[in-house]
Amino acid sequence: MNTAFDPRTVSLRPDELAGRVIAITGPTKGIGEQLALACARHGATVVLVGRNVKRLEGVHAEIEKAGGPEAVIAPFDLEKAVASDYDTLASAMMDRYGRLDGLVHNASLLGMLAPIDHYDVATWYRVMHVNVTAAFALTHVLLPLLRKSEDASVIFTSSGVGRRARAFWGAYSVSKCAIEGLSEILSQELENVSHVRVNTMNPGATRTSMRLQAYPSENPNLVTPPEDIVGPYVALLGPASRGITGQRFDAQPPRD
Secondary structure (H helix, E strand, C coil): CCCCCCHHHCCCCCCCCCCCEEEEECCCCHHHHHHHHHHHHCCCEEEEEECCHHHHHHHHHHHHHCCCCCCEEEECCCCCCCHHHHHHHHHHHHHHHCCCCEEEECCCCCCCCCCHHHCCHHHHHHHHHHHHHHHHHHHHHHHHHHHCCCCEEEEEECCHHHHCCCCCCHHHHHHHHHHHHHHHHHHHHHCCCCCEEEEEEECCCECCHHHHHHCCCCCHHHCECHHHCCHHHHHHHCHHHCCCCCCEEECCCCCC
16 A cells, blocks of 8 residues: 555546546535536546536536536435435446446535534434435445446545544534544455555535535635645546555645
């Protein structure tokens, strides 16, 4: 395992992801949208997994307009999906592609910022379900497709408050700590017995609607736009990171 690998330093080729099939959750805005566009721009066939069909169609149209490989819309509600929905999604992808080369868990909920003794229990369940349980279930059902790839990559999106828990961040911080653990366990289980690598990516302070929700008084113009931080994700999805697994990466340098 090359622990010195840094996806931020990879020089991406125009065809970095050519021929690869990559599924992305939450691809209709922010980091997910920019990553979907970047993956298509680098030659990947992107499976857009999200709940808002109109927005999915918008991203699909952007990819088509840019001349990328035809993307696929996969309407899927991580909050409400039941077991049969997961099976249907996996079967459709197996029938169409026979494999999956990349899976990026980008979708998540912030919930509320509050001390634990004031935290709304229903909100806690909702955040933990979408951010952790649904990510586990989707990975679980897609693992057979990932195993059929000769070079598959799973990326769980983490957070600074997942690397080190932070007071008042409640379920979101707990969920990201759990994602770090899930990624580490899965990477150990798949290493040396498959071609599937598993890593986490902390996007850092990025100009998204979730960031605005968490920091409403922050000047968004002083925060890095999402299109500037997706390169490291692409590097982790492509051949440059073959064999790199069980690692925690940052999309940006530390802030001063």
